[in-house]
Amino acid sequence: MRLRRFLSLLWGALLAAATVCAQPVSSLYDKAEYRIAMRDSVHLHTSVYTPKAPGRAPIIIFRTPYGTGPYGAGKFPAAFDKGYLRSYVDRGYIIVRQDVRGRNRSEGEFMHIRPVGFGDVDEATDSYDTVDWLVKHIPGNNGRVGFAGCSYPGFYALMGALSGHPAVKAVSPQAPVTDWYMGDDVHHNGILMLSDAVRFLHSMNTPPEGTPRRELTLSPDERTFFLEHPTRADLTKLLAPNAFWEEMAGHPDYDEWWRARDTRRACYNIRPAMLVVGGTYDAEDCYGAWNLYRAVVRQSSPTPAHLVVGPWAHGAWCGDGRKLGGCDFGEEASGSYYMENFEAPFFDCYLWARDTVDRLPPVSVFSSGDNRWHTFDRWTPAGARRMTLYLADGGRLTEERPTAKNSSTGYLSDPADPVPYVETSGMRRPKEYMVADQRFLAGRRDVLTFVTEPLTEDVTLVGVLGIDSLLFAQGFRAYETVFSLITQVVGRSGRAKDPGFAIIQTTDPDNPVLNLAAAQDYDAFFEQEIAYRKLGLYPPFCGLCVVGFSGPKEIEVARAAARFAALLGRQAAQQPDLPLRVLGPTPGSIEKINDSYRYKLTVKCRNDRRFRDLVRSTLDCYEQEKLPSKATVVVDLHSDGDI
Numbered sequence: 001m002r003l004r005r006f007l008s009l010l011w012g013a014l015l016a017a018a019t020v021c022a023q024p025v026s027s028l029y030d031k032a033e034y035r036i037a038m039r040d041s042v043h044l045h046t047s048v049y050t051p052k053a054p055g056r057a058p059i060i061i062f063r064t065p066y067g068t069g070p071y072g073a074g075k076f077p078a079a080f081d082k083g084y085l086r087s088y089v090d091r092g093y094i095i096v097r098q099d100v101r102g103r104n105r106s107e108g109e110f111m112h113i114r115p116v117g118f119g120d121v122d123e124a125t126d127s128y129d130t131v132d133w134l135v136k137h138i139p140g141n142n143g144r145v146g147f148a149g150c151s152y153p154g155f156y157a158l159m160g161a162l163s164g165h166p167a168v169k170a171v172s173p174q175a176p177v178t179d180w181y182m183g184d185d186v187h188h189n190g191i192l193m194l195s196d197a198v199r200f201l202h203s204m205n206t207p208p209e210g211t212p213r214r215e216l217t218l219s220p221d222e223r224t225f226f227l228e229h230p231t232r233a234d235l236t237k238l239l240a241p242n243a244f245w246e247e248m249a250g251h252p253d254y255d256e257w258w259r260a261r262d263t264r265r266a267c268y269n270i271r272p273a274m275l276v277v278g279g280t281y282d283a284e285d286c287y288g289a290w291n292l293y294r295a296v297v298r299q300s301s302p303t304p305a306h307l308v309v310g311p312w313a314h315g316a317w318c319g320d321g322r323k324l325g326g327c328d329f330g331e332e333a334s335g336s337y338y339m340e341n342f343e344a345p346f347f348d349c350y351l352w353a354r355d356t357v358d359r360l361p362p363v364s365v366f367s368s369g370d371n372r373w374h375t376f377d378r379w380t381p382a383g384a385r386r387m388t389l390y391l392a393d394g395g396r397l398t399e400e401r402p403t404a405k406n407s408s409t410g411y412l413s414d415p416a417d418p419v420p421y422v423e424t425s426g427m428r429r430p431k432e433y434m435v436a437d438q439r440f441l442a443g444r445r446d447v448l449t450f451v452t453e454p455l456t457e458d459v460t461l462v463g464v465l466g467i468d469s470l471l472f473a474q475g476f477r478a479y480e481t482v483f484s485l486i487t488q489v490v491g492r493s494g495r496a497k498d499p500g501f502a503i504i505q506t507t508d509p510d511n512p513v514l515n516l517a518a519a520q521d522y523d524a525f526f527e528q529e530i531a532y533r534k535l536g537l538y539p540p541f542c543g544l545c546v547v548g549f550s551g552p553k554e555i556e557v558a559r560a561a562a563r564f565a566a567l568l569g570r571q572a573a574q575q576p577d578l579p580l581r582v583l584g585p586t587p588g589s590i591e592k593i594n595d596s597y598r599y600k601l602t603v604k605c606r607n608d609r610r611f612r613d614l615v616r617s618t619l620d621c622y623e624q625e626k627l628p629s630k631a632t633v634v635v636d637l638h639s640d641g642d643i
Helices: 002-020 086-090 123-137 152-162 194-203 222-228 232-239 243-249 286-299 335-351 431-435 478-492 512-518 522-536 554-573 609-624
Strands: 029-037 043-051 057-064 094-099 141-150 168-174 273-279 305-310 363-367 372-376 390-392 396-398 460-464 500-504 543-551 580-593 596-605 632-636
Touching: 029 123, 043 123, 057 123, 057 152, 057 335, 086 335, 094 123, 123 141, 123 152, 141 152, 141 335, 152 168, 168 286, 168 335, 194 222, 194 232, 194 243, 232 243, 273 286, 273 335, 286 305, 305 335, 478 512, 478 522, 512 522, 543 554, 543 580, 543 609, 554 580, 554 596, 554 609, 609 632
Parallel strands: 057 094, 057 141, 141 168, 168 273, 273 305, 305 363, 460 500
Antiparallel strands: 029 043, 043 094, 363 372, 390 396, 543 596, 543 632, 580 596
């Protein structure tokens, strides 16, 4: 024990000494600025910081719309000397910071959340071209590249993962912008978040040349400001000219314009390892971390994926991290602990090829109840008992089913006096409001409050958000996936002998799959699911083969798919005893990825040698025919129906 304590004290002393004796970055690194040409001849301003020490090092890239200053030779960001980036300096990485297309000193036109496959260039192609230039022109690099970024730069980090460049080995999207309509920044569950949307979109606006930039001050305080500008028209006039705000105003519903900007639609066949980071008290991009990770695991299962979620406000893991409002979560929530135990081991493993990945479990989640990290093999982790809470008379929240058949309570909402979220309104939304005590609202006539009896024991709570995206997904395994996910939540939300609670967010609470999963009724679910599959002729009652087609021109891809279907039918006609059903062609579940249109054929069959020979002969005929146009063909012989 004495030795352990001595070593602990010694390590602390060494860290303190290292902090005091840290060399200035100017003595450790050289800086060079480049204008890297993209495939459309647009040049992006790129600052490259190279270690003076000899040897070969990996490249870590930070792409941002917020500027990469200070600009100029010999000028280094303050975070290089003391801050988040100091860890990369001390580890000897080649550090690259780039202004994205159309921002600050980079050429081109800036577009918010530019969709993957939007025209000939997008953020994925810009990432590819940047990596390709760097590994060929920066001396001393080891040919291994990583991307990292938090918030909007988290979106750009993900684009690096989607670039497909073979040198990209590891990517860390942190609090990444993922879906600006459903959960990140601008909207929360489709509701416009005025405070953040107005201020952010104004700050990011670049007026047409010759148009003076308007100043925007939310004064005398946020609440008063928005009461004085209550309509969308008022705000549009105030922010004008602002192209994205005006375009967004034209899409109040979740339509294809918004879906195209959902980055999860492109998260297929990701090659580099992924470290997704988020904070449970992140008012801006909490949604993105959970949902991007889920998309990667579901849509790109071979990808090594790690998830880290701590008790943090937006980006707090890049700073101190341990405190929020009156809460102190302890040293394990600090930014230094995060870096040394999560981010640094991740990149050291995949970029330096060091054996540190064993320090990084697939999932690490911080519990603010005991101020400790808990690790899991996957998320959502899998004995909680199902608990139903009822709204009862007298403002009670109880497990007892109400006896009254008809009862109600209500309130009258006054738009001229909206319910505040903090006691005192200031000039901007405070990050601390996520942990603020809101009991001051209980006395308002337009607020309904329901309270349980005092808890007599500790409770561990796990929630499943947005389960509907899986429940109504394509593929015959959708119900199976939902059932498996929820049974794991219900089964693991407790801790040892401690009970746990699982809360499931859905628009279809009476769905039998959800209720069977919550009750962990495996037998009943099996009976229901097997009957459904027999009726629809799905596995195990048949095999399911999906033939996918992709190419740059939609009409040609559709024609190629139709021709393949005809060839398959002609080949099958020679074997009339071979059971076969061909469905389609239809567009893929994601119609376009990386500028390639996607179509599919779904074939219900007996997946035996005869069928596989049939597919092979059809592929031969397809390749031999001199079609006016062809598409790339991918065959999945054991599909779930989705491609």
